Amino acid sequence: xxxxxxxxxxxxxxxxxxxxxxxxxxxxxxxxxxxxxxxxxxxxxxxxxxxxxxxxxxxxxxxxxxxxxxxxxxxxxxxxxxxxxxxxxxxxxxxxxxxxxxxxxxxxxxxxxxxxxxxxxxxxxxxxxxxxxxxxxxxxxxxxxxxxxxxxxxxxxxxxxxxxxxxxxxxxxxxxxxxxxxxxxxxxxxxx
Amino acid sequence: xxxxxxxxxxxxxxxxxxxxxxxxxxxxxxxxxxxxxxxxxxxxxxxxxxxxxxxxxxxxxxxxxxxxxxxxxxxxxxxxxxxxxxxxxxxxxxxxxxxxxxxxxxxxxxxxxxxxxxxxxxxxxxxxxxxxxxxxxxxxxxxxxxxxxxxxxxxxxxxxxxxxxxxxxxxxxxxxxxxxxxxxxxxxxxxxxxxxxxxx
Numbered sequence: 315x316x317x318x319x320x321x322x323x324x325x326x327x328x329x330x331x332x333x334x335x336x337x338x339x340x341x342x343x344x345x346x347x348x349x350x351x352x353x354x355x356x357x358x359x360x361x362x363x364x365x366x367x368x369x370x371x372x373x374x375x376x377x378x379x380x381x382x383x384x385x386x387x388x389x390x391x392x393x394x395x396x397x398x399x400x401x402x403x404x405x406x407x408x409x410x411x412x413x414x415x416x417x418x419x420x421x422x423x424x425x426x427x428x429x430x431x432x433x434x435x436x437x438x439x440x441x442x443x444x445x446x447x448x449x450x451x452x453x454x455x456x457x458x459x460x461x462x463x464x465x466x467x468x469x470x471x472x473x474x475x476x477x478x479x480x481x482x483x484x485x486x487x488x489x490x491x492x493x494x495x496x497x498x499x500x501x502x503x504x505x506x
Numbered sequence: 507x508x509x510x511x512x513x514x515x516x517x518x519x520x521x522x523x524x525x526x527x528x529x530x531x532x533x534x535x536x537x538x539x540x541x542x543x544x545x546x547x548x549x550x551x552x553x554x555x556x557x558x559x560x561x562x563x564x565x566x567x568x569x570x571x572x573x574x575x576x577x578x579x580x581x582x583x584x585x586x587x588x589x590x591x592x593x594x595x596x597x598x599x600x601x602x603x604x605x606x607x608x609x610x611x612x613x614x615x616x617x618x619x620x621x622x623x624x625x626x627x628x629x630x631x632x633x634x635x636x637x638x639x640x641x642x643x644x645x646x647x648x649x650x651x652x653x654x655x656x657x658x659x660x661x662x663x664x665x666x667x668x669x670x671x672x673x674x675x676x677x678x679x680x681x682x683x684x685x686x687x688x689x690x691x692x693x694x695x696x697x698x699x700x701x702x703x704x705x706x
Contacts, residue, residue: 320573321573321575324571324572324576324580325576325579325580325583328583329583332583332584332587335587335591336587336590339591339594340594343594343598346598346599347598350597350598350601430605435542435680435684436680436684437680
């Protein structure tokens with residue numbers, strides 16, 4: 315065999331074998347990976363809407379949204395607890411992915427959790443702290459949330475920025491404002 | 507070179523004498539990037555060790571079948587396959603660790619420890635010695651990452667493996683878990699290791 319044939323044969327054989335081995339392993343791990351994703355989603359919905367038992371997927375136009383109930387979907391006495399909506403915000407270093415819960419009448423934020431972020435540890439990463447998140451709880455959705463440096467007035471729909479991380483604070487707030495405005499139109503229709 | 511030294515030497519050299527991080531200065535990117543906590547250090551270290559052992563053994567077995575001209579391409583495919591396998595495994599069984607290591611698991615493909623050991627050792631030695639060499643280097647790398655991760659986590663967060671160990675009056679030095687702290691720790695540890703080596 316001359317050298318170029320040997321080169322082609324050895325590369326082809328190794329690549330095909332590697333491809334086959336990986337396809338085989340992917341099949342083994344796939345179910346477990348999918349289960350993890352589902353579990354992570356259910357856990358995060360439970361965190362933003364305590365007592366959540368079932369959810370109805372109402373995702374539309376690339377917005378991931380759920381209607382969350384306190385009893386299984388088949389149960390007629392179930393109560394509608396609120397919406398859980400996944401919102402992406404442009405952070406200081408990459409996307410911040412949030413899950414927000416909203417009251418059934420879409421008037422107020424219940425709370426939110428950060429699913430993914432790559433903000434600076436020790437500064438912007440405080441967007442995941444309870445202290446920062448609790449500022450958003452029960453803020454109105456009828457007007458945009460504003461970010462203030464220093465003491466904020468909750469009645470005026472304001473939150474105070476994390477000191478040293480104004481960009482991250484604003485990123486979360488803008489993400490919520492824009493994402494929830496879009497979700498509101500999709501869920502309630504544009505006339506509301 | 508393999509005939510002159512006992513097999514156990516090839517296993518032990520990775521820990522201290524030829525430590526991949528402090529002596530060969532290989533794999534500095536993951537060393538600096540993922541050692542903000544001790545758990546990340548273990549995860550990254552063991553994932554790298556896994557890929558290192560399998561890639562080195564496979565390469566040492568097939569080394570005579572691969573034409574020299576395409577060896578880099580073939581090695582890359584082999585390494586990439588094992589890295590993808592490790593990545594899938596972490597995603598399936600350790601989703602939290604996988605999330606905190608982020609893109610650094612797929613980046614093991616270009617980790618120069620693996621290429622370095624393959625080119626310097628496995629391509630010239632048999633499978634058993636390659637296995638010992640890879641195991642020693644991998645564990646040496648893992649231990650180094652755990653030490654770096656422990657120091658940075660302890661000083662930067664006041665915790666060790668996520669458990670608070672320093673008393674609450676300790677104000678964590680934020681800089682230690684930022685990239686700057688990684689360079690400080692790396693430099694200091696390398697200076698200590700060099701000083702000890704010069705003495706002996």
